[in-house]
Amino acid sequence: MKAEDQETRGRLLSAGARLFAEHGFAKVTVRDICRKAVANVAAVNYHFGGKVGLYDEVLQAAVRTMQSTTEAAREAGAQQPPEQQLRAYIGVFLHRVVGSGHDSWIHQFMLREMSDPTPALDIVIEQVIKPRMAYLCGIMAELLGCPIDDPRVARCAMSVHVQCLSQMHNPVASRMSPAFERTPETLDAMTDHIARFSLAGIRDIAGP
Amino acid sequence: MKAEDQETRGRLLSAGARLFAEHGFAKVTVRDICRKAVANVAAVNYHFGGKVGLYDEVLQAAVRTMQSTTEAAREAGAQQPPEQQLRAYIGVFLHRVVGSGHDSWIHQFMLREMSDPTPALDIVIEQVIKPRMAYLCGIMAELLGCPIDDPRVARCAMSVHVQCLSQMHNPVASRMSPAFERTPETLDAMTDHIARFSLAGIRDIAGP
DNA sequence: ACTAGATTCAAACAGTTGTTTGATACACTT
DNA sequence: AAGTGTATCAAACAACTGTTTGAATCTAGT
Structure with missing residues (x-):
């Protein structure tokens, strides 16, 4: 070598x-x-x-980066009330998705693996998606004031999660209108929107 | 012939x-x-x-079906307050996505065209997505009490739209947990969840 | 029955795919 | 200087792709 x-x-x-x-x-x-x-x-x-050998190695690198994103979201909200934890989660996620320059391919890569799975998808689910959703569900259970296996927890986590996902690179949005461009400014506005929209939704679901 | x-x-x-x-x-x-x-x-x-000729014809059939879904949502909410129009939109969309048996391939087909576009995507955007989003944005503007070109309108429409999309056939959710199965009962529960979650979010965004 | 046009079929086409091969070039140790 | 193991390369491989071809088959009109 x-x-x-x-x-x-x-x-x-x-x-x-x-x-x-x-x-x-x-x-x-x-x-x-x-x-x-x-x-x-x-x-x-x-x-x-072979081709799949290279693909597997690329996927491993992507998995490691996404695990660090989950960890960053967790640390950004450490020792804060659940409202701030949720806001931190959304902010970290959105900024990593569009922000960090030379890692931006990773989220596009993951989105493709999810919509058009290869046999390697199981690794992604076990090592990335499940831990991330578990953390998000923990926040939801706190906000809702109910046990983590309450069906409302998973539904609210889904609502938050897909709003974040929608900010990823997406061939439709970019062709729809120039108003959907993702710049650092619109990114902050979008973080605020998702956090405010979702917190109000969660509060209502938690109510009587 | x-x-x-x-x-x-x-x-x-x-x-x-x-x-x-x-x-x-x-x-x-x-x-x-x-x-x-x-x-x-x-x-x-x-x-x-040729192969693309067949694909184009399949896509045309799918476009017609989706246009009728938009129309069904519009009629289901006709002459009702915007809150009911939104609920009707979500309900029609979700029931068509998982419900109607021999048309279920259409939504899977469209989701694939959106995440992995062929040159035919432009037709889908012009004839399906734009009219549907225009209708949804109209409801949003009414609920928010603001002009339709207010940036909050597009953001709220996005939040509702992606929650509906998340109920489509999705390789990740089906492998995550059996709790994410889509049966007629969970479908009604999900319609209620998205409507309640979103209406609360919109009301909060509309506020001061 | 016969023709004309439309439809089906087995076979072959040229192009691309992932992978293998055997020779060659290189850096390092003995 | 000879030898060793690694890395690169052009060329070829078999398998598969969408498409074409020309003969065979079928149906309908006269």
Whole structure:
């Protein structure tokens, strides 16, 4: 293993990540990846044992980043009332989705894996989705003032979760109207909207 | 044109619809379609001029059905206060999504076209999404008591819309937990939840 | 019965896919 | 300087893609 070897391996990894995120596993060819990474066609098989080997490694990196997003949301709301915890969760999520430049491909990648699953989806569900929803459900149970297995908890968590998801890269919204562009300013406005909208909804559901 | 001719044409159409909905345009081969429709490999090219010709025709049928869903939602809320119009919209949408048996492929098909667009997406946006969102935004403007171009209108419409979308067939939810099954009973409960949650959110956003 | 047009079919087409191969170039140790 | 193991490369591989072809089959009109 030499320094140059790791370089081509890394180039394949990042080229594959961007292409898989943009077009999905099936529509990206090994030749596309190698052309973008300036490597030979056989390089993917040599370094990763095949196309799915490269995909699995890209997915592992994406999973690690998303786990850190969940952790960041948790820390941002630590030792605060549940209302602030929810607001922190929404804010961290939205800013990571559109903000952090060189990680923006990850959320597009995950969204694609969820709508068009490969066998690797189970890993994502177990290691990312379930812990994240468990944290969100904990906040909901506090806000609703009811046990965590109350059916209202899961429903409110869903309502919050999908509003956050809707801010991800989405081919429809971008073609609908220029008013749906995601800039840092509209992002803060959207965080406020989702938090206020959802907190009012939760309070009403919690009531008599 | 004879009766039997229309039969194979129709078989191709329905086989293509189901397969396109389940796996997407790229992952379905014309040989898959013809095998399912018990027709020769050349049948697709003969009757539809090619794979995309068949896809376009499937999409047109889906567009017509979705337009009728929008119309049904509009009629269900006609001459009622905006709160009831919103509830009717959510109810019609959810019942059509999971309810009507032999049309259930349509929503899966549309969801796939939206997350993994073909050139035909523009037709869907113009003829389905925009009219539907325009109707929903009208209700929002009434509920908020503000002009329709107020930024809060689009945001609230988004919040309602994505909660409805989340009830569509979704590979993640079905693998998460059996608690997310969509039966006629949970469907009514979900309609109530989304309507109550959203109306409270809208009222809060409309306030001072 | 015969023709004309429409439909079906097996076979083959050219292009692309992921993967394999064997030779070559390279850096490092002995 | 010879040897060793790793990495790259052009070329070829078999399998699969959508589409075309030309003959065979069928139906309807005269």
